[in-house]
Amino acid sequence: MNWINNVVRPKIQRVFNKKQQTPDNLWHKCSNCGEMIFHRDLEAAMRVCPSCDHHMRLGTKERFASLFDNAEYQIVPVDAVAIDPLKFRDQKKYPDRLKEARSKTGRDDSVTVAHGPLDGVETVIAIEDFSFMGGSLGMAAGEAIIRGAETALEKKAPYVLFAAAGGARMQEGILSLMQMPRTTVSLQLLREASLPFIVVLTDPTTGGVLASYAMLGDIQIAEPKALIGFSGRRVIEQTIREKLPDDFQSAEFQLEHGMIDMIVHRHKMKDTLARIIRLMTHRPRSPRQQSANVPAKVTAQTAS
Structure with missing residues (x-):
């Protein structure tokens, strides 16, 4: 009796009560x-x-694959920076937060830079990943953006930045804010070398990132309905004591008020970037663009 209860019956129950693991x-x-x-x-x-x-929101790897030809690109190495220079701690130690974010995303920090062919044109692309501590700007992120600019100068290639951030990284204090002028200087070198710098604002792009390199593009693009703004709605309304429009800080609002040049659907992002890059670098249209009959004119209209 014990053998039936302890061995046979449990086996039968496992067979009939086994749940499909979905x-x-x-x-x-x-x-x-x-x-x-x-x-x-x-x-x-x-x-x-x-x-x-x-x-x-689109991940870094997926974004690179959608832009580079045949999803072929090389990651640009970035020099290591000091970890937790201020010995910051709130609910968690800063190194623990970094470790958690790296484990979650598989990335060293919020910004990843790569280079490769975009419609046949060697291009440097930097992507800010919001899933890594809100895409916040810290020393490592600033170093990556600067390294991307240096790579563009070395290769005489256009530089495209996809921004997505909640602002500066508070755990690094003033060292985080210092990345704003540092990145600005590196981008000025691109301008002096007559190399295109194109910014694509994705959802959301706010704070110190928007106040620095994210608004310094020769061409400013945004994805549809992306949130773009420096401060939050409530802070601004309390400051100016006025009610803001419902679509305030949306990409469409920024386009209407001249803050960006165009809104581009994600499915058409690569073609749009390829057309702009060829226009700005005085290159002829590619065979793929000619076969698709893509117009060689950039206008400040919504591409959808």
Whole structure:
């Protein structure tokens, strides 16, 4: 009797009561319209909702793959910086926060730089990843942006920056704020060398990042409905004591008021960048552009 209760019955119960282990990340819910999207369909759409066209945040690796020809590129190495120079601690020690962010994202810091062919033109691209501590600007991020500018100068290549940040990294204090003038100087060297610097503002781009390198592009592009602004709505309303429009700080509001040059859908980002780069570097249109009959004119209109 004990053998039946202790051995046979548990085995039978395991056979009939075994639950199918289903991954919990097969479906994603659009934060804008609530549509449930199968993960493969969402990846194929570059994380753009097929129902409402909402642009979800795109990872660094996926962004690089969507821009470089055949997803072939080389990561630009960045010199290491001091970790926790201020011995900062709030609810966690700063090194613990860095370790957690690196484990979560698989990246050393918020900015990754790579170079490779974009429609046949050697291009340097820097991507700011919001999933790494809110894309905050610290010493490592500043060093990466500067190294990207130096690489563009070495290769005489255009420099494209995809910005996404909540501002400066408070754990590094004044050392974080120092990256604003440092990056500005490095980008000025690009301008003196007549090399294009193009900025793409993604959701969200705010704070000290917007107050420095994110608004210094020769061409300012934004993704649809991206949040773009220096301070939060409540802070501004309390300061000026006025009610702000509902679409305040959206990419469309910035385009209407002349803060950016164009809004470009993610699916058309590569073609738009390729056209702009060829125009700014005085290169003829590529065979792919000619076959697609892409107009060789840049206007401050929404590309959708």
